[in-house]
Amino acid sequence: MTESLTASLTGWHHEGAAQFQVGEAFFKQDSRIARDLGVLAAAVYRQQNPQLEVLDGMSGCGIRSLRYALEAKADWLWVNEANPEITAVLRQNLAAQLPQAQFHVTTGSVRLVLQDCLVQRRYFDLVDLDCFGSPSAYLADCLRATRLNGLMYLTTTDSRTCEGHNPTASLRHFGAYARAHPATHEQGLRLLLGAIAQQAVMQGFAIAPLFSYFQGQTYRVMVRLVKGHHWSEDLSGFIGHCHPCGHSEVVHWRGLSRAVCPHHATPIPLTISGPLWLGSLHDLDFLTRMGNLAQAWGWHHRKKLIEIMAEEIPFPPYFFTLGEIGRHAKADIPKRDRLIAALQVQGHRAVMTHLEAQAVKTTATFAECVAVAQTLTHHKKSA
Numbered sequence: 314m315t316e317s318l319t320a321s322l323t324g325w326h327h328e329g330a331a332q333f334q335v336g337e338a339f340f341k342q343d344s345r346i347a348r349d350l351g352v353l354a355a356a357v358y359r360q361q362n363p364q365l366e367v368l369d370g371m372s373g374c375g376i377r378s379l380r381y382a383l384e385a386k387a388d389w390l391w392v393n394e395a396n397p398e399i400t401a402v403l404r405q406n407l408a409a410q411l412p413q414a415q416f417h418v419t420t421g422s423v424r425l426v427l428q429d430c431l432v433q434r435r436y437f438d439l440v441d442l443d444c445f446g447s448p449s450a451y452l453a454d455c456l457r458a459t460r461l462n463g464l465m466y467l468t469t470t471d472s473r474t475c476e477g478h479n480p481t482a483s484l485r486h487f488g489a490y491a492r493a494h495p496a497t498h499e500q501g502l503r504l505l506l507g508a509i510a511q512q513a514v515m516q517g518f519a520i521a522p523l524f525s526y527f528q529g530q531t532y533r534v535m536v537r538l539v540k541g542h543h544w545s546e547d548l549s550g551f552i553g554h555c556h557p558c559g560h561s562e563v564v565h566w567r568g569l570s571r572a573v574c575p576h577h578a579t580p581i582p583l584t585i586s587g588p589l590w591l592g593s594l595h596d597l598d599f600l601t602r603m604g605n606l607a608q609a610w611g612w613h614h615r616k617k618l619i620e621i622m623a624e625e626i627p628f629p630p631y632f633f634t635l636g637e638i639g640r641h642a643k644a645d646i647p648k649r650d651r652l653i654a655a656l657q658v659q660g661h662r663a664v665m666t667h668l669e670a671q672a673v674k675t676t677a678t679f680a681e682c683v684a685v686a687q688t689l690t691h692h693k694k695s696a
């Protein structure tokens with residue numbers, strides 16, 4: 314019997330070690346990968362620290378809290394849900410699998426919970442805000458509720474803004490002017506990281522991203538709160554894109570006035586997005602530990618995903634889509650793995666990316682990718 318059929322007959326769902334009812338809560342089965350990654354990160358943290366206390370600020374039916382407790386061995390959880398109609402099923406789910414002393418349930422705005430933490434001087438090892446929309450209104454308080462070297466797992470689902478289709482909203486949420494270009498899945502993660510970093514720096518701290526994950530229309534980042542001296546202005550900057558030729562490049566603050574595409578006799582200004590996070594999306598050591606744990610738990614698909622994410626680390630903060638390469642090459646859309654192999658033969662580094670299946674991350678320029686693609690495929694007759 315399938316999981317969904319069992320659930321429809323009994324009302325009980327199973328995921329990882331948790332069993333739970335959903336009731337009127339919003340629950341997306343597809344988000345399991347993100348929950349698995351969160352559990353792995355929390356478990357790695359728990360192995361490295363004497364305690365794991367979790368604030369689950371937007372808990373829904375409590376699935377993430379249950380999994381942090383049962384699989385990552387969280388010692389204690391504050392579980393908050395704004396919707397009072399969900400509280401009964403949330404309490405029932407937690408009480409069915411956890412001792413009463415292990416959790417505390419509240420109903421109300423997460424803003425009040427975070428402010429309560431500030432008043433009580435309560436700090437958490439992991440603050441999880443699984444927002445619908447943008448978490449920007451909570452970032453400052455979220456940082457204040459996180460222990461130094463503790464973790465924050467934050468989500469934005471505002472894909473229209475992340476993809477550069479609403480720069481005014483982007484300015485409001487991220488303090489950045491996001492424009493549309495082909496690598497916007499990565500842009501969304503970097504806008505979110507940039508906004509968190511900015512809030513952290515304003516409070517005298519910095520952040521270190523442990524992993525960043527895009528799926529569907531959802532952008533998730535797991536960051537560690539670290540001391541302020543880890544921040545430098547090189548971590549903040551812009552991505553410039555030339556729509557006529559497909560070129561992308563990093564633009565630093567001091568280079569803004571010279572931001573033109575180098576591929577044209579008459580200079581063409583780059584379309585500029587930012588400021589956003591230009592540091593790494595992931596931490597190699599932490600990802601390796603997560604991957605080892607995934608292997609030990611038999612989570613082979615997650616292990617594979619983590620390996621792909623780890624490979625993304627040394628590359629520029631954007632990717633090139635195969636469709637755009639094919640279009641500019643006036644050639645067939647290249648097969649990803651063939652293009653990667655051909656780029657490597659030319660001495661470039663190149664990998665696939667979890668951000669977009671039909672894309673590559675590479676040290677080659679876009680023009681070099683186009684030239685390589687032209688050697689791979691028959692030119693279109695219209696070329």
Ligand SMILES: [Zn+2]
Pocket residue numbers: 555556557558559560574575576577581
């Ligand atoms: Zn250009």
